[in-house]
Amino acid sequence: MSQNIIIEFAFNEKRERENQKFYFNYVWGKILKNWIKITACSAVFLFLGFYPIENFDTSFFYYFFKYGGICLTGYSLVMINQYFASKKHFKKEIDILIEKFRIKNEPHFIILNDQSIEFKNPFTTINTVWENTSYVISGDYILIIPINSLNYIIHKSEVSVFEFETIIEYLHKHSKHRK
Structure with missing residues (x-):
């Protein structure tokens, strides 16, 4: 029979709020790397598409770079708009969620054993x-x-050092592990 380890979070x-802000920045940080690549490609494409190079402006590549650069720039601008729109929506959703938790003001639990991990909060229980x-x-x-x-x-400060190491040990x- 396996022993359950119960870790409580007040x-x-x-x-x-800090945890949710970290998560938002973590997710968008991965997307930002791709956005930088797209922006750099669009700058190169726009340069090649609009720079007057002799005998280049009559070839297919001229139009490919020109319109490809315009499309990539549009995509880059859509990504910027999406970032600010999702940040605003995420903040509203987190405010609603935190208000619910503040009204309940009950602790959260993680229950660890050799077969599964269980997350309990005042509203849901997830066992996997x-x-x-x-x-x-x-x-x-x-x-x-x-x-x-x-x-x-x-976050490391939410629990004791022993509990944090126990969680990491069970996870390992x-x-x-994801990168």
Whole structure:
């Protein structure tokens, strides 16, 4: 019979906001790298498409670079717009969620055992086997991903050093590490 390890997290509004802000920046940080590549390509394409090179402006490549650069610039501008729109929407959603947790003001739990990991908060309980769970360690944060579209964020300051190391030990032992 496996032993359950229960780790309790008291609700802390400031910490929850910081965790959610970290997650937003983490997700958009990965997208930002691609955006920089797209912006650089669009600058090169626009330069080649509009720079008057002799005998180049009559070839197919001239039009390819010209209109390709315009399309990539448009895509880059759409990404900038999407960033600000999603940031505004994310902030509203987090404010609603934190207000619900503040009204309840109950602790959250993680229950670890050799077969599964369980997340409990005042509104939901999620139990998943370790094979479906992955994690990312970024600085003092751990992102536990029990389901592809769901993330549980833990900061080192939320728990004792022993509990934090226990969580990391279980994750290393039973789940998959993502980069």
